[in-house]
Amino acid sequence: MSELHCALAEYLNLRRSLGYKLRRSEKLLQQFIDFFLATGAPAITTQHALTWACQPEDGCNNWWAYRLSAVRGFTNYLHATDPTVEVPPPDLLPWRPHRAIPYLYRDEEIIALIKAAGALSSPLRVATYQSLIGLLAVTGMRVGEAINLDLHDFDARNGTLIIRNAKFNKMREIPLHPTTVASLKRYLARRNRMANAEETSALFISPSGSRLLYCNVQWTFQRAVRQAGLVSRTTHCRPRIHDMRHAFAVNTMLEAYRDGSNTQQRLTLLSTYLGHVSPASTYWYLSAAPELLAKAAERLEHLHGEQT
Incomplete structure (x- = not known):
């Protein structure tokens, strides 16, 4: 095992002691180390990191940015004891936020x-x-x-x-x-x-x-x-297994609106049930459901009517 592989093991142990899982990062960093060692270069440079990160050539920018971010964390750790190791700047491959539209199963x-x-x-x-x-x-x-x-x-x-x-x-x-x-x-x-x-x-x-x-x-x-026979509803809305979670969250809140329950209380319970850090993390699961937004608007209109 090379010194870099030993350093990677120490880096992963340190990060995991802080609560990170890093399963995908471990696999990627093993690949990066193999790539770098094959070059025969004396020290990791930003160009090494960038060349490796931009693979495959037909990959999307976010995937390249993710790969580079994994290397950035590791090189930052190495740089603390070896100044010859270059740390890629964070704006080299900027991350472009994008989330798939949830496929809400019936x-x-x-x-x-x-x-x-x-x-x-x-x-x-x-x-x-x-x-x-x-x-x-x-x-x-x-x-x-x-x-x-x-x-x-x-x-x-x-x-x-x-x-x-x-x-x-x-x-x-x-x-x-x-x-x-x-x-x-x-x-x-x-x-x-x-x-x-x-x-x-x-x-x-x-x-x-x-x-x-x-x-x-x-x-x-x-x-x-x-x-x-399920098909994509749009190019950005296709049936994924993770969308079972979205559908569950939306249906839970729809039931709360239909039976007249306290929706804020139900949202707090739902957030806990789903294992979210806070209710704010649950809002994304609900924002893409037109039926749910319509129910919320109906209740708001009803409340407004009672107050006038």
């Missing part, structure tokens, strides 16, 4: 996705992905949170799930509807019949008995999307 589309998962290659994959899609739809969990669940995180007696090591290393307990508890119990009965089921503590497993991989979940979900 109930019938969720059902279609679950049915589409029934066409997967093995009974366990069918059970796993039908349960996973259903759980994401009714809890708004992040995909990574769901595939990181262990068996002991599910409390069937009390009807709860514990989310551990979530974003910002937060942990939370979420209550489940009785039908969700029953569905998970049925899945576990199917899971535990696998010969290699005891080899992993993961709640959701693959036919090989291992924990699900994020990339495989993404690929399988997109296959279900095609099988279910």
Whole structure:
């Protein structure tokens, strides 16, 4: 292992002790170190960082900026003890904020996705992905949170799930509807019949008995999307698995408007349930829903009418 690889391990340990996960950054920085070592240069320069970051050539500016930001953090760490290491300036590849428009799933589309998962290659994959899609739809969990669940995180007696090591290393307990508890119990009965089921503590497993991989979940979900006949609504609004979370948030707030609940109180509870740092982080999930904005306008108009 080279000195740079050792330095990377120390850098990652330091950042992770502060609460950062850096899974993607670790992979990228390993690639950058291999690229730099292949040049035979004596020290990392800004040009090395820029040349590596602007790959692939047909990549988008934000992806290049992300790659460069990963290198910037590492070179800044190296520069503290080795002044010959150059740190790329932050404005070299400016980040252009862009967010996809959430695809807000309708109930019938969720059902279609679950049915589409029934066409997967093995009974366990069918059970796993039908349960996973259903759980994401009714809890708004992040995909990574769901595939990181262990068996002991599910409390069937009390009807709860514990989310551990979530974003910002937060942990939370979420209550489940009785039908969700029953569905998970049925899945576990199917899971535990696998010969290699005891080899992993993961709640959701693959036919090989291992924990699900994020990339495989993404690929399988997109296959279900095609099988279910779901299509993009616009070039910037296509069905993504993360949009299950958006749909859950919007539906939760719509219910609050429909039943006359205190929407501010519901928003605070929703923010906690989703694992957001504050309600402000939840507003983005709600801003792209015309029906929700219409309900808010109706209530505001009603309140204004009562006051005049």
